[in-house]
Amino acid sequence: MSVFSKFRDFLHRHRNKFIVTGVLFTGTFFLLRYAQRRLRDWQEREAKEILERTRKQQHFESTERTCNQTIINLSGALKKSLTKILNTDDIVDTLRGNPDNKVDLWEKLKIQTFTRACTAIYLQVMLVITLRIQLNVLGGCLYKDPSLISTELQEKYLVICHSLLNGGVQNISEIIEKELIKILRPISLSRQLKLNDIENIFYALQTSMVTSNNNPILNFKEHLITTGNKTNNNTPNGNEFFNTMIQDTIDLLDSDEIKNLANHCVNRGFALLSDGISEYYLPPQKVMELPEGAPFVHPSDIQKPMAKLIPIINGLVGKNTFFDQLTEQLVLNAKVKTLGANIYECFCSTK
Template structure:
């Protein structure tokens, strides 16, 4: 009894206890014979003897095996013939199948369409097989006529009868074990029932056993084991429903009704592993309900108590955080205020610097225009004091004392040309100093007093004061020029007084003469035999302090301010910076003079093809006098004047102007003596170096 299957044992348990052993064994044999039927459908018992049923099943199996062998043979031969037919010509392939349409010529039995005329005859007793990839056994599909799913030669099975939903009977032909390969990378082996249906049906027990899920939305079959999905094609045929119908005269129907689990589809279920021992089902509110609000009185009390506990526990922390936070806020505000103050100061300084720079540039342009406008007056003053034209007229009209007149003309010509270089440099420097002092006073009056909210009693330079201050230029063009001419004439007489009118002069000789005259004019007895100093020349620019040209005897405000401005100008002229710039201007002027003289030496040179000119060109003193006498009209000519423009655009001149302007535009009063060194020259030299002469 231990070897009897479980289902057979369950059925035998329902038999009467007084039944003998032979009848019980006979019933067990019948149950075991019927056990080969699929568990999907309920069996329908029959009174046919066991031996007859076995013989019929054996014959059916033999026929099915023979049919499968024949189909394999036909498929292999058709594949071999199709390979050969590809190598044949098109005319040979058409010779045998001329009566077939192109669908049957190409697909044969598998053709789904046919065009007339066509003499192809479909086999009615054959079965169409569909081989899936990696499939071990052929899987049967429906025939085109819709009659059989496995083959017409199969014998009907009398052990199982199926009925459709409309009550019609569906013939079965036994069972077959098949291995399917429907895609999810594994094979499925199952015992299928062969029935007379149009399509293949996979039952729920097959899907449940292999954990296959039908996804209707995606039209696919999902394998839970491999997590792969196999997509299908929607069928155009209407679906059918199969049901199991038991005959009314079945003697076991009453027993099976009492035990419905016996005929229920058997599925393999996986037991859930857990450690639950008891299960208690509860009803009502959950164990942890949501918190409910307290009443207003209790809420206030609880809040006050919580605050008291919190403050008592964290009292020091709160005090420390409060002090630290207050300090951080105050520090941040102080830091922000300092940054704002610094930014405002930087902005004010930038604005003041830009304003001062603009005012300084305008002042330099005014100085350049004023200096250029003074050229006609300067030339006229030199020609009036040193009159060589009258001597020239005497040479043309009278024949007496011509040698004496030539000697006098020689001295005056050199004196006038050299004096023009000195006085041009003095005029430019004096104008530059005076106008920058006046401009600094004007800037301090307009802008500095407005920013500081105070005004200085000695900083308001009126138009009257400015006019009286600039009138000191008249001394340079009158008495100062006369004193300069006398001083230069003494040096000229000393150097060229003994040079004969017939003596030949070369450019090197002329350069040596002018250099000797400069040394005699600029030589300072206190500095040694070869010492150069502009201290003596600066005394010709302004009137001496003992005899000023401007009366400042009154004690009025204007007189005091004018006297202060004159004293500051004298301090500037006595400074070493001014002397350095003055010497640079003189060097530039005499270089320009020598360049003009060299042009005359080059133009007078004549080429003699009969002999080589190995020596420098030379000019007699008598011929050189008219050349140097006319240079004043080039040195002091009206604009454009290259010499004067070079003087105005000199870098040392601009540095001196920036130094003077910056020193006198400060809020504090400048010291009596200017500091040596151009400590502020770079501040304005870059911006003012590009300014032109308008």
Template sequence: MVFSGLCSFCKRHKWKLATVSIVCTGGYVGYKCLRGWLEKYRDEQTTAQMESLRMLQSFETNMSTCNNMIISLLQEVRSAVNEQLNSKKITASLKSKPTNKVELWNELKIISFAQYLVVGYACSMLVVFLRVQMSILGGVMCHNNDSEIDPVISEDTEKKFLSIAQYNVTKGIAKFIEVAKRVVVSETDRYSLKHSLSHNELCGLLGTLQKQLLTSLLTIVDSSSSDDEQDMTPLINFMIDKDKATTTPTAEPQYQMLMDVTLDILESKECQYILKHTINGSFSQLSSIMTNGFLSASQSLSTANVPVARVIPLLSDVAHSVLGDNVVESYMVQELLSHNQLRLLSYNIFEAVAN
């Protein structure tokens, strides 16, 4: 009786029961699919986060290594500046009261202004170059670790690529110092040792020297280059030996690839903008140090004037405060090492090469 009633109920509502069955079955299947998709999505997110964390850890290690290289090579920059812009030797000669005292003081004038320029430019150029170089190399090494095939570069190629930074602190800076000295002679020749400068006049002169040096580099490197004073591309010629980088048809492909990528990045608009920004920041730091020294020498920034003869040791002290016995303690160097825009550029390079 119960069974016949149940059969009768099923016959009367068979379409409703079929619909309910289909909906329930579809819901169950949909639930299983959604659950599977969510689990897959969660696994993918976890993997991506772990990969991002691993990438960040590799990048931080790379930046730490780069910082050590920067500090080490800044010591070589200091040695080059002290050797080619040697004020101590002239100062020692002046103590013996020579007959050419005025000539020696004028030479000291050229050296002190050149030291100021070289420190501002050379430190910034070195830091930007090493950040780019180490980010490229770090990205390649990170890719090597992930690759199941042969490494992208060999150990010998790695060492050869790292060695190109030596040009920056040897031939590159030597050429740069020569240009800086010529610019200083041209712009300061009209100022005698007794000529007095106010703080504003001294700041204006230093700013003119900074811009005029870049203009001179544009002319020297390529007479057909743009006259835009914001163009930083001439500086690349003092950071890397472009002749060897671009004219080595017999070079091994791995090494040539690294050199091509380095040049492409250094010549990119983004890198040029950051190089300009770091240089301006460095000169801003140098200007602050100079202002403090000027205030100590004159007791006033607005009314007092200081003769050029007293500006000479002031500028030398500014240079030595940055490239002193302990470079790492220099506030300007610390600012360069922690430069946010340069760090972001480095990470973008590292990530792009690693992937």
């Protein structure tokens, strides 16, 4: 038998094996090519997603820096506006001349001092939350498509927060003053007050605000959208996307989540103010000056007359330190930062 015949018989006997081997080899080859192609596509997709996440993170961080700087800048303007409307310096100067109506002036100074302190907290909270919402709405929209809204409309949209610096300060201070008159009128200038009594005054105001129809937090959107900003609310704008942004902002300001967050921040603001006042009840250095054997008096038991507390509160709120601390506390508040991040992500992803 020839070699060729033997080879043919060998192929015939192992035909099925060769077929199966060939199919397996070919299948493995194409499967490997397919796996390599899918792996390459996955790697390219992952690389794009990483680049996209990095770009979004950088844009968000830039938005946050812009937001924080804007808050700091407008906080100074807010303080000036509040000081102008609730100017206690004129009353103080008049009192230095020992006028005949000094008791009436002290009563007026009492109301204005507490009004300025409490109004500052409410206004600062509203300003910070508003700017956090606006700049993250705008930032998310611009990240998605920078051509959606012009620079002119961006500026017009951001003008909303300036309502607080104009009519908002006047309106909110009047609302708070009316409530404080009810709370402070029974408290005489000579009444001795503990730190807890001061905290109770702040708590009474917050409680009356919560139950009042004029509560600035309850009417958040009215003080921002309609006060001094009638154009945005009542005049139709030709840009449909701009009108949608305005409506989305109104919906956010009117949401329970924002109102709850604002009340939380107001609570923190009054806690900060109480901490500042507590330092004047017993300065730390005085503890070292107590004579040996003298009984220790706990700060919570120390009393001061209302007449002495008025200059303390007036001076505390008049300093930039309190406003700076309040601003820093609100800017770094975890809940406020989370709100901004959620809004940014939402408007980035909205189709």
